[in-house]
Amino acid sequence: MVGPAHYITLSAVLFTIGVIGVLTRKNAIIVFMAIEIMLNAANLALVTFAMTIGDVAGLIMVLLVIAVAAAEAAVGLAIIVAMFRHRETVNIEAFNVLRG
Amino acid sequence: MTGVDVAFWILAAISVGASLVVITNRNPVACVLFLVVAFFALAGLFVTLHSHFLAAIQVIIYAGAIMVLFLFVILLLNLGQQQWFDVSNNPLRVTAVVFGAGFLALLVGGGISGVTPTVRGPAAGISPDLLGSTGAIGAALYTAYFMPFITIALLLLLAMVGAVAIARRER
Numbered sequence: 001m002v003g004p005a006h007y008i009t010l011s012a013v014l015f016t017i018g019v020i021g022v023l024t025r026k027n028a029i030i031v032f033m034a035i036e037i038m039l040n041a042a043n044l045a046l047v048t049f050a051m052t053i054g055d056v057a058g059l060i061m062v063l064l065v066i067a068v069a070a071a072e073a074a075v076g077l078a079i080i081v082a083m084f085r086h087r088e089t090v091n092i093e094a095f096n097v098l099r100g
Numbered sequence: 101m102t103g104v105d106v107a108f109w110i111l112a113a114i115s116v117g118a119s120l121v122v123i124t125n126r127n128p129v130a131c132v133l134f135l136v137v138a139f140f141a142l143a144g145l146f147v148t149l150h151s152h153f154l155a156a157i158q159v160i161i162y163a164g165a166i167m168v169l170f171l172f173v174i175l176l177l178n179l180g181q182q183q184w185f186d187v188s189n190n191p192l193r194v195t196a197v198v199f200g201a202g203f204l205a206l207l208v209g210g211g212i213s214g215v216t217p218t219v220r221g222p223a224a225g226i227s228p229d230l231l232g233s234t235g236a237i238g239a240a241l242y243t244a245y246f247m248p249f250i251t252i253a254l255l256l257l258l259a260m261v262g263a264v265a266i267a268r269r270e271r
Binding site for chain 2: 001002006007009010012013014015016017018019020021023024025027029030032033034036037040043044047048050051054056057059060062063064066067068069070071072073074075077078079080081082084085090
């Protein structure tokens with residue numbers, strides 16, 4: 001019998017995959033995609049908890065997260081395009097001028 | 101095992117597999133397409149949780165709008181094949197996987213021990229199907245959660261203006 005614990009575990013696995021993607025990849029666009037995977041893992045956990053508790057607030061939260069993800073994708077990809085104009089690359093190791 | 105259980109295991113396998121391809125594949129267009137597969141699997145998982153409205157939103161906004169935006173930017177940048185090769189020789193790789201595994205153990209440990217095994221939806225007086233319906237979400241969104249809703253509208257407007265302002269070619 002599949003219960004909430006299975007869904008939360010799956011959410012944790014997906015979130016971890018996203019974290020590893022952010023840490024290992026150098027292509028800024030793929031780092032961005034890994035962030036989207038993490039957002040979706042969080043959404044899955046929110047829906048699971050909302051359905052377990054029987055409260056619609058978690059579902060509203062998911063809706064807001066999806067809207068924020070859309071806004072984030074628009075601004076983030078615009079930043080990547082602007083970065084590409086400056087350096088002719090999207091390798092994040094080329095963008096280290098703020099290095100301490 | 102019921103049909104829903106079988107669906108869960110299949111969709112879970114698809115979403116994890118597709119996500120793994122996203123973070124390991126070298127071709128960014130393939131990454132986007134596998135990410136769409138993962139998002140479709142997640143939409144299916146929302147359906148198994150009786151959250152039909154969010155499943156539809158997931159497909160329309162994530163698999164539709166956001167992924168098309170990603171594809172457009174990849175095509176727009178038009179990088180040579182050489183510049184996409186980024187996976188090899190990253191010294192962080194092993195460290196990331198080790199810490200990722202520890203992080204996973206932490207999350208799963210907390211998740212398994214902290215979650216009650218039964219669904220309390222029907223006990224709260226609402227059937228899960230009704231709770232995840234468009235009507236229930238809309239009724240809450242336009243009453244109790246009206247201010248967050250309006251704020252999100254403002255955020256989307258700001259993001260739109262911001263994206264245009266950032267990506268504009270300076271003269």
